[in-house]
Amino acid sequence: MSQDTHVRQLIQTNILNKKHISDRFMPKFFFVMAFVSVFTTFGIIITLVTDAAKFFSQVPVAQVFSTKLAPLAAEPSFGILPLITGTIITSMIAMLVAVPVGLTAAIYLSQFASERTRRTLKPIMEVLAGIPTIVYGFFAYSFVTPLLMKLIPTLGAKNALSPGLVMGIMIIPLVASLSEDAMNAVPNIMREGALGLGSTRLEVTFKVVIPAAISGIMSSIVLAVSRAIGETMIVTIASGSSKNFTLDITQSMQTMTAYIVEFTSGDAGSGTVGYYSLYAVGLILFLFTLVMNLIAQHISHKYREEY
Amino acid sequence: MSAAKLEFLREGREDTMLETDQTHAFERYKVKIDSGRIERRVRLNNGLKHLFSLSTVFALVVLAILLYRIGVQSAGWLDLQFLTSNLSRFADKAGIYGAILGTVYLMLIVVPVTLILGVSTAIYLEEYAAKGRIQRFIKVNISNLASVPSVIFGLLGLAVFGRMLNLGSSILAGGLTMSLLVLPTVVVASQEAIKAVPGFLREASYGMGADKWTTIRKVVLPVALPGILTGSILAMSRAIGETAPLVVLGIPTLILKIPDSVMDDFTALPIQIYYWTLDTVLTPEYANLAAATIVVLLAVLFILNSVAIIIRNKFQKRF
Numbered sequence: 001m002s003q004d005t006h007v008r009q010l011i012q013t014n015i016l017n018k019k020h021i022s023d024r025f026m027p028k029f030f031f032v033m034a035f036v037s038v039f040t041t042f043g044i045i046i047t048l049v050t051d052a053a054k055f056f057s058q059v060p061v062a063q064v065f066s067t068k069l070a071p072l073a074a075e076p077s078f079g080i081l082p083l084i085t086g087t088i089i090t091s092m093i094a095m096l097v098a099v100p101v102g103l104t105a106a107i108y109l110s111q112f113a114s115e116r117t118r119r120t121l122k123p124i125m126e127v128l129a130g131i132p133t134i135v136y137g138f139f140a141y142s143f144v145t146p147l148l149m150k151l152i153p154t155l156g157a158k159n160a161l162s163p164g165l166v167m168g169i170m171i172i173p174l175v176a177s178l179s180e181d182a183m184n185a186v187p188n189i190m191r192e193g194a195l196g197l198g199s200t201r202l203e204v205t206f207k208v209v210i211p212a213a214i215s216g217i218m219s220s221i222v223l224a225v226s227r228a229i230g231e232t233m234i235v236t237i238a239s240g241s242s243k244n245f246t247l248d249i250t251q252s253m254q255t256m257t258a259y260i261v262e263f264t265s266g267d268a269g270s271g272t273v274g275y276y277s278l279y280a281v282g283l284i285l286f287l288f289t290l291v292m293n294l295i296a297q298h299i300s301h302k303y304r305e306e307y
Numbered sequence: 308m309s310a311a312k313l314e315f316l317r318e319g320r321e322d323t324m325l326e327t328d329q330t331h332a333f334e335r336y337k338v339k340i341d342s343g344r345i346e347r348r349v350r351l352n353n354g355l356k357h358l359f360s361l362s363t364v365f366a367l368v369v370l371a372i373l374l375y376r377i378g379v380q381s382a383g384w385l386d387l388q389f390l391t392s393n394l395s396r397f398a399d400k401a402g403i404y405g406a407i408l409g410t411v412y413l414m415l416i417v418v419p420v421t422l423i424l425g426v427s428t429a430i431y432l433e434e435y436a437a438k439g440r441i442q443r444f445i446k447v448n449i450s451n452l453a454s455v456p457s458v459i460f461g462l463l464g465l466a467v468f469g470r471m472l473n474l475g476s477s478i479l480a481g482g483l484t485m486s487l488l489v490l491p492t493v494v495v496a497s498q499e500a501i502k503a504v505p506g507f508l509r510e511a512s513y514g515m516g517a518d519k520w521t522t523i524r525k526v527v528l529p530v531a532l533p534g535i536l537t538g539s540i541l542a543m544s545r546a547i548g549e550t551a552p553l554v555v556l557g558i559p560t561l562i563l564k565i566p567d568s569v570m571d572d573f574t575a576l577p578i579q580i581y582y583w584t585l586d587t588v589l590t591p592e593y594a595n596l597a598a599a600t601i602v603v604l605l606a607v608l609f610i611l612n613s614v615a616i617i618i619r620n621k622f623q624k625r626f
Binding site: 026027029030031033034035036037038040041043044047048051100101102104105107108109112113121124125127128130131132133134135137138139141142143157169172173176200201202203223226227229230231232233236237257260261264278279282285286289290293297 | 348349351352355356358359360362363365366367369370372373376377380423424427428430431432434435436444445448449450451452454455456457458459460461462463465466467487490491494519520544547548549550551554555556557577580581584585587588594597598601604605608612
C-alpha cells in the first residue's frame with residue numbers, strides 16, 4: 001500500500017515538473033517567435049503609413065498627382081506620376097519578354113520534352129532564377145544597353161528598354177516553373193483521353209491542359225507582374241534617375257523602387273519632406289504588390305478546378 | 308458516338324460494321340477522311356514543338372552569354388591581390404577584402420537569427436498551434452511577407468533599426484534587416500521538413516513516455532534537420548546576393564577601414580558591385596572590378612547551393 005502511494009507521488013511530481021518546464025513554457029516561447037513575422041508585417045505597415053501620412057499632410061494632393069517631380073529643387077515638387085509610368089512601362093516590357101517565353105518554355109517542358117531533357121533543362125532555369133538581381137543590373141548596363149545602341153542609335157546610355165528586357169529574362173524562370181507546376185497538376189486521364197481521340201499533343205495542350213490549368217497560369221503571371229514592380233537593382237542601374245514624365249522607352253525613366261534607392265543613398269535628412277516622400281512612394285509600391293499578390297491568391301483559390 | 312455509327316445502329320445493320328473494305332464503308336456512309344488536314348495538324352504540332360523548345364534554349368543561351376561576358380571582363384583582374392587588399396581609389400590596387408569580410412559578418416548575424424526565428428515559427432505552426440484562425444493568420448501573413456519587395460524591407464530597416472534603435476548603417480542593422488527579409492523562406496522550408504517527419508516516429512516517442520517538447524527536441528528536429536539546413540542555406544544565398552535593402556539603409560560608398568565589431572559601418576559584395584557599376588562612367592576599369600566581384604559572388608553562391616544539394620541528397624531519410 002505504501003509503495004503504491006510512493007509511485008503515485010512520483011508520477012504526480014513528475015507531471016508537475018514537466019508542466020512547469022516544457023509543456024507550459026515552450027509553447028509560449030514558440031508562439032512569441034511565430035509572432036515576429038506578424039510584427040514585421042505590422043512594422044512595415046506602421047512605418048510606411050505614419051511617415052507617408054506626414055508626407056501627404058505637407059504636400060497638396062494636386063501636386064502629388066502631377067507630372068512634375070523635382071525633390072531637390074529650390075522649390076521642390078513631388079509629382080508621383082513620372083515614377084508610376086516608369087514602373088508600369090519597365091514592368092510591361094518585362095512582361096512582354098517573360099510571359100511568352102516563360103509560358104512556351106513551360107509548355108515545352110511539361111508537354112513535349114522527354115523526362116531526360118526535362119531533368120537537364122530545369123536545373124538550368126533554376127540557376128537563372130538564383131542569380132542575384134545586381135548581376136542582371138550589371139549585365140543590362142554593360143552588355144545589353146551597348147548592344148541595343150547599335151540597333152537603335154537614339155538610345156540613351158540609361159533607358160527603360162534594356163532593364164525591361166533583362167528584367168523579363170530574370171522573371172522567365174518564375175513564370176515557367178509556376179505554370180509548369182499548374183500544367184503538371186492536370187490529371188493524366190484528361191490528357192490521355194484527348195490523345196486517345198486522335199488529338200495531337202499541341203491540340204491537347206491548347207484545348208485540354210491550358211484550359212484546365214488556367215488559374216495557375218494566370219496567378220503565375222500576376223505574381224510575375226508583382227515581382228517586376230518590386231524589382232529594384234536592375235532598373236536603378238540601367239534605367240537611371242531621370243524624373244521627366246515620358247513614355248519614350250529609349251530614354252531614362254525612374255521607377256518607384258529606383259527613387260527610393262536614389263534618395264536614401266543621397267542621405268535625405270530625417271524629418272524633411274524628401275525623407276517622408278520615400279515612405280509615401282514605399283507605401284504606394286507596397287499597396288501595388290500587395291494587391292497583385294491578393295489577386296494571384298484569389299485567382300488560384302477561386303478558379304481552381306478540382307479533379 | 309460518331310454520327311456514322313449512330314446511323315448504323317438506327318438502321319439495325321450492326322453486321323455491316325464488320326465490313327473489311329474500309330473505303331467502301333466510309334464512302335457509303337459519307338465519312339470523309341481528309342489526309343491533308345491530318346498532315347497539317349501533325350506538321351503544326353511538330354513545328355510548334357520546336358518553336359517552344361527554342362524558349363528554353365533562349366534561357367540557356369542568355370545564361371551562357373551572361374557568364375561568358377562576366378568571365379571575359381574579369382579576366383586578368385581576379386587574382387590573389389584583388390581578394391586580399393582593401394578598397395582603393397586606384398582601380399589596379401583595389402580589392403574586395405573588406406567586402407568579403409562584410410558579407411561574412413552579415414551572415415554571422417543572419418544565419419543564427421533566421422534559424423532561431425524560422426525554426427521556432429515552424430515548430431509552433433506545425434506542432435503546437437491548434438488548427439484555426441491564429442494559425443491561418445500567421446501562415447497567410449508569412450506568404451504575403453515573402454512577396455513584399457526587398458526595397459520595402461530596406462525602408463523598414465532604415466526606420467526601425469537605423470533611426471529608432473539608432474544602429475545607423477551598421478552590420479547589426481543590415482543583418483537584422485536581411486534576417487527579416489529571408490525569414491519566410493526559412494519558415495516555409497522548416498515547415499515542409501517538419502511536416503515530412505512521419506507520425507509513427509512521434510507516436511513511438513510518446514509511447515516511450517516522452518512529452519511533447521522532448522519528442523520535438525530528440526525525434527522531430529533531428530529527422531527534419533537536413534531539410535531545415537537545405538532551406539536555410541538557400542535563404543542565406545539569397546541574403547548574400549540581395550542589394551537593395553542594404554543600399555536603402557545607407558551603406559556608405561567608400562569604406563577604407565576593415566570593420567571590427569557589429570556596430571561598425573561595412574560594405575558587402577553586392578554593394579561593391581553596385582558602386583563600381585555606377586562609377587564606370589568616370590573610371591571604365593571599374594567595370595572589370597565589378598565583373599571580378601561578380602565572379603566571386605557567383606562562386607560563393609554556387610558552392611552554397613552545391614552544399615545544399617549534397618545535404619538534401621545525402622542526409623535526407625525517406626520513410
